[in-house]
Amino acid sequence: MSEDEIEAIRRSLSVAREIKRSATDWTEQDGGDRVGRCTHPEHGHTSSGGGTPNLIVTDDGGWYCYSHSTGGGIFEWIAVEEGICSCGDLPLTDDEFVEALKEGADRAGVELSNSAPDSYEEARDDSSISDEEKARYALDKAVDILHDNLDAMIGDQNVRGVIKDKRPFDDEMIDEARIGYLNPQVHADLLEELSQQALQDIGLHRDNNSLHVRNRIIYPYLDDRGQARYWTGRATEDTESDAKYKKPMNDTCVLEQPIHVYSGDDARSGEPVWIVEGIQDAMALGENGGVKAITAVATNPSTFQTNQIIGQAQDAGSAVVCFDPDDGGQKDAIDLALELMSAGVQTSMVNLPEGTDPNDYFYEGNDFSDLEVKPAAKAIIEARGDSDAMVERILSTTAPETPRAERLVDALSDVTPLRKTVLRKMMEKEREYEEQRGWREPIQVKKTKGADTTWTFVYPDGSEIEMDRVYGYGIAQEFANKYAAVFNFIPDFDDSEFREKANEWLREVRKADVDPLSQEGLCRDKVLSSIQSATAVPTLDDLASTGVDGVVVDKAAGEVLVPSQTVESWIEDKEYSLRQVSEYVEPFMAGETRRLRLDGVRMMWWPFDLEAIEDEGYLVPEPKAAPEDPDGEDEDEGVKTL
Numbered sequence: 001m002s003e004d005e006i007e008a009i010r011r012s013l014s015v016a017r018e019i020k021r022s023a024t025d026w027t028e029q030d031g032g033d034r035v036g037r038c039t040h041p042e043h044g045h046t047s048s049g050g051g052t053p054n055l056i057v058t059d060d061g062g063w064y065c066y067s068h069s070t071g072g073g074i075f076e077w078i079a080v081e082e083g084i085c086s087c088g089d090l091p092l093t094d095d096e097f098v099e100a101l102k103e104g105a106d107r108a109g110v111e112l113s114n115s116a117p118d119s120y121e122e123a124r125d126d127s128s129i130s131d132e133e134k135a136r137y138a139l140d141k142a143v144d145i146l147h148d149n150l151d152a153m154i155g156d157q158n159v160r161g162v163i164k165d166k167r168p169f170d171d172e173m174i175d176e177a178r179i180g181y182l183n184p185q186v187h188a189d190l191l192e193e194l195s196q197q198a199l200q201d202i203g204l205h206r207d208n209n210s211l212h213v214r215n216r217i218i219y220p221y222l223d224d225r226g227q228a229r230y231w232t233g234r235a236t237e238d239t240e241s242d243a244k245y246k247k248p249m250n251d252t253c254v255l256e257q258p259i260h261v262y263s264g265d266d267a268r269s270g271e272p273v274w275i276v277e278g279i280q281d282a283m284a285l286g287e288n289g290g291v292k293a294i295t296a297v298a299t300n301p302s303t304f305q306t307n308q309i310i311g312q313a314q315d316a317g318s319a320v321v322c323f324d325p326d327d328g329g330q331k332d333a334i335d336l337a338l339e340l341m342s343a344g345v346q347t348s349m350v351n352l353p354e355g356t357d358p359n360d361y362f363y364e365g366n367d368f369s370d371l372e373v374k375p376a377a378k379a380i381i382e383a384r385g386d387s388d389a390m391v392e393r394i395l396s397t398t399a400p401e402t403p404r405a406e407r408l409v410d411a412l413s414d415v416t417p418l419r420k421t422v423l424r425k426m427m428e429k430e431r432e433y434e435e436q437r438g439w440r441e442p443i444q445v446k447k448t449k450g451a452d453t454t455w456t457f458v459y460p461d462g463s464e465i466e467m468d469r470v471y472g473y474g475i476a477q478e479f480a481n482k483y484a485a486v487f488n489f490i491p492d493f494d495d496s497e498f499r500e501k502a503n504e505w506l507r508e509v510r511k512a513d514v515d516p517l518s519q520e521g522l523c524r525d526k527v528l529s530s531i532q533s534a535t536a537v538p539t540l541d542d543l544a545s546t547g548v549d550g551v552v553v554d555k556a557a558g559e560v561l562v563p564s565q566t567v568e569s570w571i572e573d574k575e576y577s578l579r580q581v582s583e584y585v586e587p588f589m590a591g592e593t594r595r596l597r598l599d600g601v602r603m604m605w606w607p608f609d610l611e612a613i614e615d616e617g618y619l620v621p622e623p624k625a626a627p628e629d630p631d632g633e634d635e636d637e638g639v640k641t642l
Helices: 003-012 015-022 074-081 094-108 120-124 131-147 159-166 171-177 184-193 196-201 279-289 303-316 327-342 358-363 376-384 388-395 403-415 420-428 475-487 495-505 519-533 540-546 564-570 578-584 610-615 635-641
Strands: 034-038 055-058 063-065 070-072 180-182 216-222 228-235 260-263 273-275 292-295 318-321 346-350 373-375 444-448 455-458 464-467 509-512 551-554 559-563 594-598 601-609
Touching: 003 074, 003 094, 015 034, 015 055, 015 074, 070 074, 074 094, 120 131, 131 180, 131 184, 131 196, 131 216, 131 228, 159 171, 159 216, 171 216, 171 279, 180 184, 184 196, 216 260, 228 279, 260 279, 273 279, 273 303, 279 292, 279 358, 292 303, 303 318, 303 327, 318 327, 327 346, 327 376, 327 388, 346 376, 373 376, 376 388, 376 403, 388 403, 388 420, 403 420, 464 475, 475 495, 519 564, 519 578, 519 610, 540 551, 540 594, 559 564, 559 610, 564 578, 564 601, 601 610
Parallel strands: 273 292, 273 318, 318 346, 444 509
Antiparallel strands: 034 055, 055 063, 063 070, 180 216, 216 228, 260 292, 346 373, 444 455, 455 464, 551 559, 559 601, 594 601
16 A cells, blocks of 8 residues: 555545544534534443543644543544444554554545455565464464364364354354364374464464463464464363463564453444453353453453553543452452542442352353342442451542542442441542552663663563662662562562563663763773873874973874873772772774883783773863973073073
């Protein structure tokens, strides 16, 4: 596709016209830069306050949503309207832009010159698309192959029968979800249809091209078009590993893990989104409840996944958290409910019968209508008690004197002995809370270029952890303490396990300049600025003649020679040693220290590189030769002659 085609779509489609077409309360506006305003046609208000329409359209062909503080042009609007990207997840990724562009081309009647490949075979040979895009085509192909393997046997039953025997899934549902099975026999079919590199890219192969998982039921994550984006493998009785679920091999997979979304046939817009723990739970709930069910399929969801969950809930306007009733599930459910409430989502919770999960609940023949849905505030108090700390934490999820605040006060007054007036006063107290953010992998490692290496681990939200070392006794505990201070979570690994993780993180390290306020940075500045302000002469003889404490600037050699005793005098009031100084200024040296004679005395000299000093932004003083002193003529004789 060309820029001309993209521009032709922009000219043909009007943001105002596209939004007005689906808006129910469009109001024309004149004056300023606005042409119209309405309630967001896709997600409405994200808080229950309602009130002023939350979406404006501007005369430059743009739009802005006040609920999410996001906006854009025609392609961003098409993406939101078509469900390619939620309003809160803007800006668009490259893949999302391409999808929106295709939809825009259809609406505008513009024929794109370069459409997306129709198959893995086409994508494999297409140099214009990324490795991640090719991996998605490869995964879609692999999912077809694995789905055709449901006649394989597990014990005395085929895989399709095993799935139906323990889950409330029928054949139609299994086929629509494209569930498959990976065993060594179907591996041969995968190798015949896909390259080993493709199998690495989708995480089925390790880096030595052996199978990462085997004898597992494969659940693909399907997008709105039914194309596979990711996968999770569920253990069977033939699986050797104890892990219930396994995901793509981290070392090889180029796909980022999204959330899993399953919408039942009767799912309606405007209804709450249901959030569960596992893929099977989402499918069982979505199909039997006629709702949209989502899951991160992760004990500690990534920031990317958490933002997707919150975005889905904000778009729906409300959410129901339905986790397993065990201790771990209830803790995670309460943490998520509080996070959703803080994001302005009307949140409820469901307590399932002990010993069940959503999959078990429906498999046992129970009805969706029998689930008791409670406001999250009530459910949390019933589970955790009505301590002041717990009540304050719930109240902190909303601003006082708002409709949401009043609903919280009403709910809490029903399940605590506190009067509404007391609850309102508690809400008005200023307090600050931090959520536990669980385990996160760093997205980048930086290290300083200098002698005192500092390692900085950078995380997706911009947080950083700084380490003076990455190896040695007690390093795991040192890192864990720093990690807990940032994320309120204590990782559990020993020194050996930390070394393995660190080796993964250090595969690509970004070099960073020395911090000018560090000891190394301050030492460099002291030495280089001292050279800049020193008296400079062109030769050693000139320095001997002047008898001053100066430096020799030899422009022909590109060097600045400094006596070691002079360097020592520059740092005499500092905390670092001469040896440390030599390490700190090593990038500015023109070689090793050397012994040279000055006025018949052998001395140690530090040769600095003139160009390196100037490249760092310091000025090298202009050398001035010592004035000539004619033999036999002292100052008095000179005066007499005059």
